[in-house]
Amino acid sequence: MRKTLITALIAAVALPAIAVPSVASAQNREVRRERADLREERRELNQARRYGDRRDVRRERRDVRDARRDLNEERREQRWGRNDWRDYRGRNRALYARGNWRAPFRYNQFRVGGRIAPAYYGQRYWINDPGRYRLPPVGRYQRWVRHYNDVILIDTRRGYVVDVIRGFYW
Template sequence: MKKMKFLTAGLIAAMMVPAAAQAQTREIRKDRQELREEQRDLRNAQRRGDRGDIREARRDVRDARQDLRESQRDWRRETRYQNYRAPFRYQQFRVGSTLRSNYYAPAYRPAWDSRWGVPRAGRNLTYVRHYNDLLLVKMRSGKVIRIYRNHFRWR
């Protein structure tokens, strides 16, 4: 009997996590819509209103932006570290080691390398994220050329 209650509680909890995530994205969508409406009201006030109307419309836009930022921050806080599981365990690679192709699949290749303060990947080279490490890998052979350890620190 206790086992059945425990399993039922676990099943209910597992079903509630996606529902909470959907509610947060719905809230973000609603906040974006409110921001657009407030911006439209501000434009209308600037066309036809007096100073008081414009000031009030600007205040409403500022409040709507703040609500949107808070909703996005809450969503990121909830989903960032939630249940991250890579298809493989962490392994420290060395320069010269060879990766299997699933380690440098497109899902693990960051698109923008200039933001992280690393030089651009050359011809037939790509950057690959492996947990917090950033690896420079030859595309054809899978050979590791350079390693940036702890390049992605969790903030």
């Protein structure tokens, strides 16, 4: 019984660690494939410059441009986006459950560029692990802060609201 329990615990810890890199490696494979396509198109362009006529060179330039655009799109898809959390939230509803969270002040609808009091973005309201919720990474002197169901990105030095995501929690 004890060995079974230990094995189950090890599997529960190891499986998520194994599953995540497979997604990342699939994305890296796509980037590598796009890079290889771009190198091949450049080789063909050089060959057309040596042995081909103007139409061949024009066609190959267009192919190189398309391959470069495809590579850039693939790289862009891998970066964090503002709305990466939406699909993840749909699959992991319990993580975004509102719970029994209340602030000692009433709800205010903050806007980007506004200035707010430090009481609203004190350390007790910080989201310490924004990656857990698939929030975009923050810059220097910035923090994600929970305000009722909303999430606010604050410039902690000056108190300015940098970004607001309304209805983030259920």
